[in-house]
Amino acid sequence: MKKVTLTTLRKRVDSGEKLVMSTAYSAIESRLCMSAGVDFMLVGDSVGMTHLGYENTLPVTMEDMISHTCAVRRGAPEGFIVLDMPFMSYQESDALALHNAGLGMKLTGADAVKLEGGAEYAPLIARMTGAGIPVMGHIGLMPQRVQVSGGYKIVGRDEAGAEKVLRDALALQEAGAFAVVLECIPEELGKKVTEALAIPTIGIGSGKYCSGQVQVITDLLGLMEFKPKHAKRYLEGGEAIINALRSYANEVKNGTFPAPENTFQ
Numbered sequence: 001m002k003k004v005t006l007t008t009l010r011k012r013v014d015s016g017e018k019l020v021m022s023t024a025y026s027a028i029e030s031r032l033c034m035s036a037g038v039d040f041m042l043v044g045d046s047v048g049m050t051h052l053g054y055e056n057t058l059p060v061t062m063e064d065m066i067s068h069t070c071a072v073r074r075g076a077p078e079g080f081i082v083l084d085m086p087f088m089s090y091q092e093s094d095a096l097a098l099h100n101a102g103l104g105m106k107l108t109g110a111d112a113v114k115l116e117g118g119a120e121y122a123p124l125i126a127r128m129t130g131a132g133i134p135v136m137g138h139i140g141l142m143p144q145r146v147q148v149s150g151g152y153k154i155v156g157r158d159e160a161g162a163e164k165v166l167r168d169a170l171a172l173q174e175a176g177a178f179a180v181v182l183e184c185i186p187e188e189l190g191k192k193v194t195e196a197l198a199i200p201t202i203g204i205g206s207g208k209y210c211s212g213q214v215q216v217i218t219d220l221l222g223l224m225e226f227k228p229k230h231a232k233r234y235l236e237g238g239e240a241i242i243n244a245l246r247s248y249a250n251e252v253k254n255g256t257f258p259a260p261e262n263t264f265q
């Protein structure tokens with residue numbers, strides 16, 4: 001398989017294809033995404049909730065992101081992988097942000113980084129892209145600011161909020177971001193931003209007009225109890241796994257596992 005690059009993704013968008021992005025946090029998940037034809041993968045800081053058992057993304061560290069991104073790369077050597085910059089890995093200073101983003105790419109083989117934030121991060125994004133680090137923006141609902149915003153809320157329903165989302169998107173593009181995640185904004189605003197930008201918009205809870213979609217893999221596979229409104233379960237994975245494990249436990253207890261075909265003589 002040929003390595004997926006920014007040029008590959010750009011060509012897909014230019015030919016009118018929607019981009020498909022899924023999160024992945026482990027080698028098995030990235031291998032499955034590649035086999036399914038997912039265009040590119042995000043090692044999201046959502047790993048904090050999906051795999052590390054935290055209540056939100058705030059406790060996730062750069063070390064967590066490096067470890068999971070290395071695993072994702074091992075499972076998908078040709079995949080295009082975006083490493084999500086975790087809370088406080090880039091907010092403190094541009095120097096720290098450049099150091100962490102560079103280290104993240106060097107140690108994991110990630111193709112790009114993503115960070116949450118609007119126009120206020122445009123100078124940083126310009127420095128990163130200038131240094132050779134491809135950056136994906138992330139605006140709308142920004143989970144790393146959940147303590148400030150007071151919860152996970154739809155952004156841009158009012159005129160001022162909508163104007164800010166559009167302004168931020170244009171600033172990120174101007175700074176050199178190669179794409180921007182639009183999280184939980186109204187569909188019409190998603191359309192307006194997508195039409196205003198030359199770079200692709202990747203929506204999550206932002207309607208069908210975005211250039212592509214990103215979803216959290218555990219939502220797609222039905223592995224978490226909570227189901228966000230924007231997500232669709234393509235598999236009731238949690239239920240299927242519980243049933244499988246229950247069958248295993250029953251068979252061990254009633255002596256039907258291991259059977260002769262599982263046994264060495």
Ligand code: KIV
Binds near residue numbers: 042046
């Ligand atoms: O961490 C994550 O999974 C994300 C997506 C929701 C875009 O940032």
